[in-house]
Amino acid sequence: MCRKTINGGPDDEGIYIVPRIGLREQRLSITALSPSAMLRLVNEDNTVRVVLNGEIHNFKKLRSEVINK
Numbered sequence: 001m002c003r004k005t006i007n008g009g010p011d012d013e014g015i016y017i018v019p020r021i022g023l024r025e026q027r028l029s030i031t032a033l034s035p036s037a038m039l040r041l042v043n044e045d046n047t048v049r050v051v052l053n054g055e056i057h058n059f060k061k062l063r064s065e066v067i068n069k
Helices: 002-008 059-068
Strands: 012-018 021-027
Touching: none
Parallel strands: none
Antiparallel strands: 012 021
């Protein structure tokens, strides 16, 4: 199944598998070139994981708001 989505980008990939759940992503770096800019999001205690597809267009404004908090 992962090989079928390889056209999502050649720069990086992530796979997370636990019983009854599997998350996978493929990344094409355009704006955020750092490996730390992966699309998967994890909370502080690893109880929530999110994989998203898309771009956050107002990321600069949102980033400033989060840093200020």
